[in-house]
Amino acid sequence: MSIASTAQEITLPLWPAGKVPNYQKTNETEKSDTTDIVRISKVQNPEIAVFIPSKKSATGQAVVICPGGGYGILAYNWEGTDIAKWFNSKGITAIVLKYRLPNSKSNIVPDKSPLMDAQRAIRLVRANADKWNIKMNRVGIMGFSAGGHLASTAGTHFDNGNAGAADPIDRLSSRPDFMILMYPVITMSKPTMHSGSRNNLIGQNASSEQAKFYSAELNVTKETPPTFLAHATDDNGVPVENSLMFYQALKDHGIPAEMHLYPKGGHGFGLALGIPETESWTDRCIDWMRSLNK
Incomplete structure (x- = not known):
């Protein structure tokens, strides 16, 4: 564990040394x-x-943040640490996830590593809830673009933990209590899919079963957590x-959801500073998060 000079930022490995799966x-x-911006690759x-x-x-709330980058890089500060600092100003603990990318040769099965890392991050946050002033039932996940795809995958594919696991962290649930999805990649189907994210994650010749697994709109259930979405029409x-x-899909399954669509902003607007039509998304997001605590 290393502690930054601010004493407010703690960096932790997701997995024990020598025990990173896949x-x-x-x-x-x-x-x-x-x-x-800081672009990280080959994690x-x-x-x-x-x-x-x-x-x-x-506030007791925590958010695991998944930066975007098309599953090729991580826009680490633009859609990660900058967002975390904003959350801190609102009393929310923020956890920036540096997750493995499928284009690395270090993966055994390329598409599995990002989701493994996201699930582990949620469990790790719950394991440290008392230490970080977090309530265990207020741990959400957020993602931007391809990071939004990872967040939505974590919100539609989770488990309650393995009660018999040797690692106590693996005994905890990986279900996020809420999701915040910013201009997310959702589907792996034409014509709406983002081909770059799909190709990096599962390849051009992925099976229909694999494409369905990673199409979040097809995996919503009554257990999917409440969700906030923001996207620009342009x-x-x-x-x-x-x-x-x-x-x-959320509406069809009775899942509470709030969506904000903006006329301008393009792709990858982050905090949307200086974009008058869009920068209020942060206020709407905080209002929504506060409503979850009632």
Whole structure:
């Protein structure tokens, strides 16, 4: 464990040393490009960066944040640490997930690693709930673009934990208590799918069963958590229909959902600073999160 100079950020490995599942040692090394935003690729050691607000202002809520990047890179600060710091200002503990990407040679089965890491992150947060001033039933997940796909997959494929697991963390539930999906990739089906995310995750020749598993709109059940969605209509990267499809599936199953569609913002607007039509999404999101505590 390392503690940053602010004493408010804690970095933890997701898995015990030498016990990362679905991992094989290769000559790959993690890469980071900091040209304009921090872009991380070839993740070898998945981890979480935990941003903890003051105990006095803590709401008890926590959000695991999955940065986007088409399953090829992670937009680590733009859709990760910047978001976490904003959450902290609202008394919410934020956990930025540095998850493994399927295009790394270090994966044994490429598509399995991101979901494994997301599920583990939720369990790890619950395991540290008391230490981080979190309530165990207020742990959600958030994702942007392909990170939104990962978040929606975690929200539609989860378990209650393995009571007989040797690792006590694996005994905890991986079900998020809520989801926040920002311009998310949802479906793996034409014509609405984002082909880059699909190809990076499951490949062009994926089976129909694999495509169905990773199409979140087809996996909603009555156990799917409440969801907040935000998307720009002029998104030319991930069509707004992805959010519309998921909202409809939630509605059909009686899952509480709130969706905000904005006329402008394009794709990848992050906090949407300086985009007047869209930047109020943060206020709407906090209002919605507060309503969950009532």
